[in-house]
Amino acid sequence: MFPKLLSVVLLALVASASSLTITPHVRHEYRRSIPSGWNAVHRASPTAVLPLRIGLVQPGLEELEKHLLDVSQPESPNYGQHWSAGRVAETFRPSKQSVDTVREWLHSEGIDASRVKLSKSGGWIEATVSVQEAESLLKTHYSVYEHESTGTQHVACGSEYHLPEHVSKHVELVTPTLHFDVKLKREPVEELEKRVSKPGTAKTIGQPGHGVVVPKTTGRINIKSIFQELSQCDQFITPNCLRALYKYVYVPLVPNKNSYAIVEYTPQAYLASDLDLFFKNFSSSQIGQRPNLVSIDGGVVQTDQTGFEYNGESNLDLQFGMALVGKKQPVTLYQVGDIPQGASFNNLLDALDGSYCTFEGGDDPLQDGIYPDPLPGGYKGGPDCGTVKPANVISTSYGYNEADLTPAYTARQCAEYAKLGLMGVTVLYSSGDNGVAGNGALCLNPDGSQTNDGKIFNPSFPGTCPFVTSVGATQVNPGAKVTDPESACMQVIYSGGGFSNYFAMPDYQKSAVKNYLTKFPPSFAPNLWNATGTSRAFPDISANGANYVVAVNGNFSRVFGTSASTPVVGALLTSINDARIAIGKRPIGFINPTIYSAKFAGAWNDVTSGTNPGCGTPGFAATPGWDPVTGLGTPNFAKLLVQWLLLP
Missing domain, CATH: 3.40.50.200 (Peptidase S8/S53 domain)
Structure with a gap:
């Protein structure tokens, strides 16, 4: 009976394995160079905790431009027939298949279901993991980076991260990974690593000198x-x-x-x-x-x-x-962000469209203003998500250099x-105030870095968004x-102007x-x-x-x-x-x-x-x-x- 029992077990294992999708890792996102002014201090502690956010691909995004043109082109029979916010949110809600694929991948990598949660809108999955686990999941390395002029510090990957091929098809982006469009408040590195899962301080674009377009x-x-x-x-x-x-x-x-x-x-x-x-x-x-x-x-x-x-x-x-x-004619002032932490464009967009709060991974604690703000004197209310009817x-x-951000x-x-x-x-x-150069008259180098003596034109964002x-x-x-x-x-x-390095020309x-x-x-x-x-x-x-x-x-x-x-x-x-x-x-x-x-x-x-x-x-x-x-x-x-x- 033993050989017979063994054969049954082996058949069961084969059947179980055949139900799992195993694919090689592929590069999911990369950047050619670290943004100007940032330098690696040392590798991040492997036991530090990361709130890994996985933004799910939303079905129908390939049709987004077509839908927009349908209500915006003057010759269209639907010109001016704008959509309701509810219709927009429902149309682009991620599929159950995407949710299940990412959950199964995390489970197969040893991440217990108790550490994984799905947002209410279904737009993203968050997994509480250690740096060591994140490095294994994404086939990358995390380091602590410090800004040479401000001393602010940031935890991120250096150049790229990877996902299994079958998972990559269901994921838009993962954070925190490559994005440097935020600066953390200066604090000891060991404290930074302890607090990496807690709210960070967004890059306050309202601070003097931080915006591409400042008068x-x-x-x-x-x-x-x-x-x-x-x-x-x-x-x-x-x-x-x-x-x-x-x-x-x-x-x-x-x-x-x-x-x-x-x-x-x-x-x-x-x-x-x-x-x-x-x-x-x-x-x-x-x-x-x-x-x-x-x-x-x-x-x-x-x-x-x-x-x-x-x-x-x-x-x-x-x-x-x-x-x-x-x-x-009344004029409304959208005043965004508290004094200690400030805010990003994402915080504004969250308030205008509640579905954006969780869209493709939601806001990044290491990039955007996260509320309630624990800093002294910070805003203690919850985040504004869909609280403002857009004008x-x-x-x-205000704006960034396109090269400051990942595609x-x-x-x-x-x-x-x-x-x-x-x-x-x-x-x-605004298109920018430095001609074909970017903020601070920075221009690009062949390796993608930005310096004052660079020679390659440096377009601004969001102006390059079609x-x-x-x-x-x-x-x-x-x-x-x-x-x-x-x-x-x-x-x-x-006058800022030129040609995007990220976005295709719209029709x-x-x-x-x-x-x-x-x-x-x-x-x-x-x-x-x-x-x-x-x-x-x-x-x-x-x-x-x-x-x-x-x-x-x-x-x-x-x-x-x-x-x-x-x-x-x-x-x-x-x-x-x-x-x-x-x-x-x-x-x-x-x-x-x-x-x-x-x-x-x-x-x-x-x-x-x-x-x-x-x-x-x-x-x-x-x-x-x-x-x-x-x-x-x-x-x-x-x-x-x-x-x-x-x-x-």
Whole structure:
């Protein structure tokens, strides 16, 4: 009987083994180099605990762009038929097969089910593991990295990680792994390793110097010298200058049915006294008016830290945004992140769309603001997930270098902008202020690192995401009249623009970009920029970004930046939404397929002079038609209004 029993056992083992899928590991995600300024200190302790988050692939994402274009292309029969948030969430919910595949893999690797949990939305699986277990699961190595200038520390993989081939098909990304778009507070390495499973401090993009797009100033100006505004628009940009430049005259008809939001990241904050000083000089009926504050993850309009580096951005955005839409149209301020920890773009997106909180792995404790915040004075409330109804137009004047982030991280965020577009939201981002270079005038090297002496063009993000509208900067040339053609901005800042290294060119801009590359081919060596002709090109449009008169800390300063251009465009688009809503139509939503269409070809002021230098080159040149300096050009509000009113 023994041989017979043995044979039965062997057959059972074979049958059991045949039910398991065993495949070799494949590289799932990688980065070519460690971000600039970071250095490995030592290997992470093998017993340190990691909250491993596994973001599941969402079915239907390959159809996401098709769905978005269906409601955004002007010739589509479904133009303007935007989706509800519930429909978006249900359409892209991960499959049971993905959940089961990842669970079975973890179990086969010895991770007990008690250490594994699935999020309520089904978007991610979290496994509490040691560094040693994570290294075995992902076939990688974890180290502690330290930033050379700040001393902040971060635990991450160095270059790549792997997954079994059959698992990789069901996973979008795993965190914490390669992502360095966050900085931890400085603390002893041993304490860092003890706390690695607890909330970290997100890279506070609101901190001075942390954003790609931060306004520049040449200092204070004497407001008494501005007495004939339109005659001095080459020196001082005021709301009336912008109205004249873009033929913008509009009084809201249904302001309470419309919405416009401007995003700020703590500790950036406006000063109420500065708003009133600005309104007193340029929009007296708005003295005492304030934006409607929506606090996200403990966001506060702080007044402890002041000065241009803390108040310049928010004052600029709100003073011009509010003055242009006028007293009747409410403006919402999305103030994101508490003071001790700050926040990331992901925190904003969590609040706007509850499904994003867990989408493809959810937020990373080592990258994004995690709430409640245990730091002294931190926000003790829970994370804002789906707590904010998105405004019709959202303007953001902050950004990263594309190379700061991994392709997977940017892809996850970019997909969310597409989902917001499906819901009828217009998302605007500044294109950058360093021409073809990135934040801090950093350029890329062949190994992917970023340095000041690099030679390869360094595009910005989220402006390179095909599902946002990227806004560049122009100027009224010195000595020119407000009625004269503008040029690309070449005073103090240069309009960010170029070609993505991560994202493919969307269909809506293929014709315009092909026209540029055919008629005005750049003379740079192809190894200095993405010369394939198949990558996302930016910016999409532009507006004036030079010589803004902004009240900061009780005085007026002259301010420059695409961070000025963006809220201006947002104000104009908000007025167009008002006009459409007033006649029973829906907001314009994701505008890129529309603005690149033939119907809108004559609605832009073509900018044909100026360049955007950087990386030791003169940059690209503004040319007739679309170009990677000023996009399609600046808005002609009167013509845009007519064209959008004619659409369904």
